[in-house]
Amino acid sequence: MIRDLISQNAVSSRLPRSSRFAAFAGAVLAVLPMLASASALDQFKSFVASTKSARGEFVQRQVKQEGGAGARVSTPASGSFSFARPGKFIWTYQKPYEQVLQADGDKLFIYDKDLNQVTVRSLGNALGSSPAAILFGSNDLEKNFNLKEGGSKDGLEWLEATPKSKDTTFDRIGIGLKDGLPQAMELRDSFGQISLLSFSKFEKNPPLPADQFKFVIPKGADVFQQ
Incomplete structure (x- = not known):
């Protein structure tokens, strides 16, 4: 649904449904409680400074303009997420089918349960812009x-984030906040598509197991190193 959670070069396009991952994924923020009237930038800076980890749930939709026919909204995808800064996260699609995008701070793993396939890449500087x-x-x-x-x-x-790098598929990223908490993200790519994420049950700085982000290759899965 979203072209890439990491970047065009960070996620393998070989998997037929890897575009479901978004960015991330994402999609997935938390900040200190603040007044609703506080500016988005103030709220977001407090989130960045204070949030080391988080977990919650998401719903994701893609809006595509179809000329005179207007906009078409995709079937919602939903799931859960957890993350620990920097570079550790699990973004799990539970509906309409199960897929996982996971990073342990060093490597990125993309797992398609239906195909029982795992693609492994070095995370490196792939987060970038x-x-x-x-x-x-x-x-x-x-x-x-x-x-x-x-x-x-x-x-x-709303806060608007524009990547400084031109080597990204996204032109603009919107982050909607209320009462110091992220409620939504709006990702606009260079193809005119809009990916919408809404968040719920957001828990800031929860206790997470030390091995939370260690990916275990499923039994019998095909593994592709890139």
């Missing part, structure tokens, strides 16, 4: 993004 960098990366976001206020919409205060 991608949506996942906002969600799971380091705190130095302004190194890779231009941040500015996006105004109020749908009861949320």
Whole structure:
């Protein structure tokens, strides 16, 4: 549904449904409780400074413009997420089918349960100027993004993040916040598609097991190193 959670070069396009991963994924934030009237930028900076880990649930939709026919909204996908900064995360699609995008801080694993296939890549600097960098990366976001206020919409205060790098499939990333908590993300790619993420049951800095992000290759799975 979203072209890439990490970046165009970070996720294998070999898997027929790898575009379901988003960015990330994502999709997946938490901040200190603040007044609803606080600016999105203030809320977001507090989130970046204070959130070391989080977990919650998401719903993801893709909106595609179809000329005179108007916009077409895809069937919702839903699942759960957890992350620990920097670069460790699990983004799990549970519906309409099961897939997992997981990183242990060193490697990225893409698992398609139906196909029983795992693609493994070095995480390296793949986060870069991608949506996942906002969600799971380091705190130095302004190194890779231009941040500015996006105004109020749908009861949320929006922050607009524009990647400084041209080597990304996303033109603009919107982050909607309320009461110091992220409620939504809006990802606009260079193909005119809009991917929408909404978050719920967001838990900030929960206790996570030390081996939470260690990926175990499923029995009998085909493994592809890239």
